[in-house]
Amino acid sequence: MRDRQQRTRHALLTAWTIAVLAFVYIPGVTILLASLTSSRYFTFPISRWGLDWWSKTFNSLEVRQLLWTSVSIALVVTVVAVSIGFFAALAFARYQWKGRTLFQRLVLLPIFFPQSVLGLALLLWFNAVGVDLSWKTAAFAHLVWIIPVVTLVISIQVYSFDPALEEAAFDLGASRWQVFREVTLPVLFPGIFSGSLFAFLLSWGNFPLSLFTTGADSTVPEYLYAKMVAGYTPGVPVLGTVSTFGAALLLLGGYALILFIRRRREAADG
């Protein structure tokens, strides 16, 4: 009796989850469809399919500039966020020290903070200090939010890390640098890797922080927003699709890479 109830319940849960997943992907699919029409305005069902707007968008110098700005910001953010976040994660999850609880709350605060307000606060701050706004200030702004996120992501890996491994290496006569390179880093690598993915992708897609801090430079999300508010142009779905599929590919590729490395390591161990 309980078995059958359970089966019904599981079927319902599965159906619900698929429905939610569909809900999550509706806009992405819509954007893809809209980018494949050759008419000036989007109407559904699509009467004339075509890739005209794709070539138009990619031949535009402005768009190339945007993509370049977005990628530069995301790369800088990734490198800095992972370097700082790695050590922050050790302080967050590994070491027992006085002030750790307070530190954990401090790190979480920027995450639990309205981003548009943070963007404005940084705008005022840059103005007060006398820094000119450019893509570099935007990268700084992204970091305020992304370093804590990366710290959390790496921390989850650090929690499952057994400090005895490091101590064993020390006992066997390894130097501090050797221990770091041969033990700590490889064990924490999956966390660092997902941390980098998060950093890159969150920066790539960020809008509220960029809006107030890029100055004359512009990122892809900002450009899209400006175009959207101004009215319809088919370049928006094209760039949106590129942005979506780029993110998906990077994420799935990264995940496949982790699986691959894990398999190989297991094969080497066994």
Add this chain to the structure above:
Amino acid sequence: MTKAKGNPGFRSALPIVLFLLVGFAAPLIGVIMYSFMPPRTFSILQSPTIENYTTLFEGTSYISFLWSLGLAVVTVALLALVCYPVAYGLVRVFGRWSTLLTLLFTIPLFVSENIRLYGWVLFLIKNGVLLGSLQSLFGIEMDSILFTLGSIVLGMVYVYLPFMLFPMTLGVAMVPNDTRDAAYDLGASRWQVFKEVELPLSMPGIMIGSLLTFVLAVGAIAEAKVLGGQRIIPITHDIEIAFTYSQNWPLGAALSVLLMLVVGALVLTVLRRFDLDAILGRR
């Protein structure tokens, strides 16, 4: 600084603490200082005044405030209902499919919310995917729900879904199987197990998810603009207007301070109640 010697925790924490002091604490203090400057000025070196706050309390910005808070509460409540079954399934039912499903739920998180909201616009708009299909397949003509309160709520539920789902999944994973089994063995019904065991034990994750969603939703700016057609003006919009069109930075700063106070008080109260190690550390 002498304390740093032989204290690896403090040493590892130092870079991020310094960065957050410069990049987070200092700007917030800056905003607070700006909020006490005379209206329509751009420097923080003048004699302080509380004029901005009196303007706010006499004005109508409390309406925007209430809209923002109300929308955030509705979003959190709906998301809790939508996400709990999914989180439960990811932890208990789907087994090895969970990883793939989690990944699929993660992907949209990395696409700028503007693009996704715009996808909804094209889906819901007249002659868009939904109404266009209905018309060509079934000949049904309907009014678009775009630019209504409903579409704003839909957009917010949509955008903040992952922020509720993932902490909730962590929370549900915190319920030990033994405890559930013990409750069943002692004759508890399905509903009793849910009410007395599963819900209370996964509460930390649920609360963190709700808090995160609430904070983000209060700070939401694009939903009301893109999907709501500016029918509703949330507080963030007021703030943006003060900073851009009306060039009244001190007034915008004062609004931001009020928003920060509400959010900050809430975050600190809720976070204090939970042991973060227990929530994140489970593996």
